[in-house]
Amino acid sequence: MTPDPYILFLLGLGLVVLLVSWAPVGLKRLPLTLAILCVGVGVGVFSTGLMAFNPDPRTWDTVTEKLTELVVIISLMGCGLKLDRKLGWKRWAVTWRLLAIAMPLTIGAVLVLGVWGLGLALPMALLLGAAMAPTDPVLASDVQVGPPGSGEEDEVRFGLTSEAGLNDALAFPFVHLAILASLGGLATSEGLLDWGLVKVGWKIAAGLGMGWLVGAAFGWLLFRDSSRRLSHLGDGLIALAATFLAYAATELVHGYGFLAVFVAAVTIRNWERDHAFHEEMHDLSDQVERLLMMLLLVLFGGALANGLLASLTWIDIAVALGILLIVRPVAGLLALIGAPQPFREKLLLAFLGIRGVGSIYYVAYGLNHGDFGNSERLWALVGFIVLASIVIHGVTATPLLERLARWRTARAG
Known part of the structure; x- marks a missing residue:
């Protein structure tokens, strides 16, 4: 008898929830991560033929865009809530360097590799560059700072967390530029003017403004000096409410919702910074994010099993590895020239630029709003880079950070 697909789905969902709760402890002594395990589960399950559903993003392009969008915005709220460091030009100097220098260098280098290599x-190469620019806030959780007030906020972890919180929004103008190019708009002054004034100027300003307004409103509701303040409820679901309201309100005024969510989270964090309720909100956001991430990675494994990488050539693989292992590290190191951090920290900041869910979202968004033609090769390239990042960074990140911590201890001694 053929098993009921719904029952198989419930079985798989139960296993994923079990992995979410157990794997962080069970995998601690193994050279594996939860992300690697879930991709492997997806490949294994969908390779058996028991699941008639094919989770190929080329088929389910709109669903892929919306699902990855949901995971990213929840992750951005968690990123902002766990930052203990106050906002400041000097305090966030590493972040500004990575955003202002490393990200444009990465986009430009990938654009050249896409066109000439x-x-x-040009439009598709630019979309690939924009998708490869952001450090993923979802899959980079292992290299980010710890929960609010935990003290796990060295320069490497802080830099990667804050960069991931901001560059998912700041890569968006380049995605819009790729869409404009795909529609022939680069040849018109009207298209370029709209891109500069609206896609860059207004959308970033609206994201910053709406994010601050929503964050300030929630900060007042949660921590005002009254017995009626919402933090007394002790319900971390408020973090999800802030996430959805900040994102939706900003999108309604045509701003960058990704930017607004992170700004709202940082604004909330700045209200009564030592309040225990920040940890409640972060924990709930983190649990929901991990569950959605694992489901998404199982589906990603299913797409791999069903031929997502079938169109890859050896040249594609070489260029993809070059993007991951050469372009980002070199761009990161160039951005950090003159920074006061030791070279070891700079090297890790440059190397651990994990690519993942955000890259998938940008490709899906670009293809759904532009006219790029056949996207099979682009999906294969992005899928391979995300897979390689999950494996390479997943296996090396924890040992490298532990080695850096031992070096710091020995240096201090």
């Missing part, structure tokens, strides 16, 4: 059309 892979023979992609």
